[in-house]
Amino acid sequence: MRLHRLEITAFGPFGSRQCVDFDALSAAGLFLLHGPTGAGKTSVLDAVCYALYGSVPGARQSGQGATLRSDHADAATRTEVTLDLTVAGRRLEITRQPPWERPKRRGKGTTMDKAQTWLREYDAAAGAWKDLSRSHQEIGEEITQLLGMSREQFCQVVLLPQGDFARFLRADAEARGKLLGRLFDTRRFAEVERRLAERRRATEAQVREGDAALLADAHRMQQAAGDAMELPDLAPGDPGLAEAVLTAAAVARSTAREQLTAAHCRLTAAEADRLAAGRALDDVRELARLQQRFAEARDRAERLAERAGAHEETRARMERGRKAETVAPALELRDAADAEHRRAAAADASARARLPERFHDAGAAGLAAAARRAAEELGSLESARRAERRLAGLLAERDEADQEERADADALQEAESWLAGWETTREALRSRVEAAQDAAGRAEQLAVRREPAQARLRAARERD
Structure with missing residues (x-):
């Protein structure tokens, strides 16, 4: 202006x-x-x-x-x-x-x-x-x-009253402060200054508390770091405490990192040595296992060599047993056929013994003729009816015998499958079986016809 x-x-x-x-x-x-x-x-x-x-x-x-x-x-x-x-x-x-x-x-x-x-x-x-x-x-x-500026500000800053100016020039520092405070109405600034001072004191207290906590943490860090960390010779609230502690912590951290790197290197080397030792131990264990298996195998081989003769003998017996087992069914069939043949021969001899003497040496044809004649002679008689009924029963028995014969034929066929390599023996056995079957059939026929023949014989004797 x-x-x-x-x-x-x-x-x-x-x-x-x-x-x-x-x-x-x-x-x-x-x-x-x-x-x-x-x-x-x-x-x-x-x-x-x-x-x-x-x-x-x-x-x-x-x-x-x-x-x-x-x-x-x-x-x-x-x-x-x-x-x-x-x-x-x-x-x-x-x-x-x-x-x-x-x-x-x-x-x-x-x-x-x-x-x-x-x-x-x-x-x-x-x-x-x-x-x-x-x-x-x-x-x-x-x-x-x-x-x-407002009027009050203009009057305080630009226009200073004459009397107040004279007193201001002659006053001491305290009086000048009061005079300036009255002239410029600095009460609010004084209040601000008071509040700032209170905040400064509170802040200083907080700083001291923070510094104390920081020093406590620094002491714990020093205990952990050892000689790698040197704390500053400062008290809580002293200027530069935080920077000094941070610097010491940075130095300790750098030293710790170097130590950690060296420890990692040593750990890596130790881990490599451990792995190498582990692999060597595995190799030794594998070698020991193989050596143990070799020793066990050698012992088993020696024991087997000692039992080789007995083993060969046992194997020979087993081979003979397998061969015998192959022909056992045929032999059983042969024995059964021989027994059946003997039973048929005995039955035939027994039947011929009960016949009249003239029929002892008669063949099957003669016996059949005699039987027919006897049947013709007794056809008109009531006994012939009974004989017919008996004949029906005997025919049923014959059918059963035929079924048995067919069963024997099936068994014979089964024996043939087992005795395919024994053709000559099989043929001989078949002949004997057929002969036995014929004998059995004749014996049955004779048994069937014996009673009618005996009846006719008794009747003929009675007529004579």
């Missing part, structure tokens, strides 16, 4: 219009407002503040403008302040008139005029002033926004 011109009319100690050309005053640099007490130095600053914010600093603000009017002014002269300044690159002119109690134009008495404000901006292109606003609120907001 730069002031160019200030016009004061009926303001403070100035009863008439006064103009201050700040451009001329500041042409040589700094300038000083000086004069005896009551000369109006403070009123000039009050006029600048009033032009900007519509009020003056401190206690002089009360009275709605009545106290701003000069007691030396004519009753018809209105109080007015005009300030020409440049702020934020803009050339502005502010004119303010406080409330004014003036004489009535007609009659006697006074009337009150309201306060008025004008804001204009100089247009360099047009070379003239242009009106911006006549609203107290809009002008106040515009000036506050351009200056970036």
Whole structure:
């Protein structure tokens, strides 16, 4: 902000219009407002503040403008302040008139005029002033926004009261602090400072607690790391403790990593040795197992060699047994056929013994003829009927005998399958079996016909 011109009319100690050309005053640099007490130095600053914010600093603000009017002014002269300044690159002119109690134009008495404000901006292109606003609120907001300070801040920072400034120059440090605190209303800053101090103390306590915990952890780390870690000779709360502990921990960690790498290398070498030893042990165990199997096999071979003769003898017996087992069914059939033949021969001899003597040597044909004749002779007799019934039973028995014969033939066929290589023996046995069958058939026929023949013989004897 730069002031160019200030016009004061009926303001403070100035009863008439006064103009201050700040451009001329500041042409040589700094300038000083000086004069005896009551000369109006403070009123000039009050006029600048009033032009900007519509009020003056401190206690002089009360009275709605009545106290701003000069007691030396004519009753018809209105109080007015005009300030020409440049702020934020803009050339502005502010004119303010406080409330004014003036004489009535007609009659006697006074009337009150309201306060008025004008804001204009100089247009360099047009070379003239242009009106911006006549609203107290809009002008106040515009000036506050351009200056970036409220009235209180402006009065504390830019305008320092004359008496307070003198005391400030003569006061000691403590008094200056109190004075500046009163001038700039630093109570909130003091409160902030107090709270920051409390937070600082709390933070320092937390830092000490953290440092103590950090040192405890560092001592545990040192116990684990051994001589590889050296702790700093610092107490909790000392500056640089955390960095020193971290540095020591980093060194210990680096040393531990190196030791770990070396341990890994040793572990890898030991693992390789263990694997090699394991493979060698497996080879030795396998060799021992093979040697044991070889010894067992050699012992078994020696025992088998000792029992080779007995084994050969046993195998020969088994071979003879297998051969004997092959012909055993045929031999059994042969023995059965011989027994059957003997039974048939015995039955034939027994039957012939019971016949009359003339039939002892008779052949089958003779016996058959005799039987036929006897049957013819007895055909008319009741006994012949019984003989016929008996004959039917005998025929049934013959059928059974035929079935037995067929069973014998089946057995014989089975024997033939077993005796395929023994053709000559099989033929001989078959002949003997057939002869035995014929003999058995003849014996049965003789047995069938014996009783009728005996009956006829008895009858013939009785007739004779």
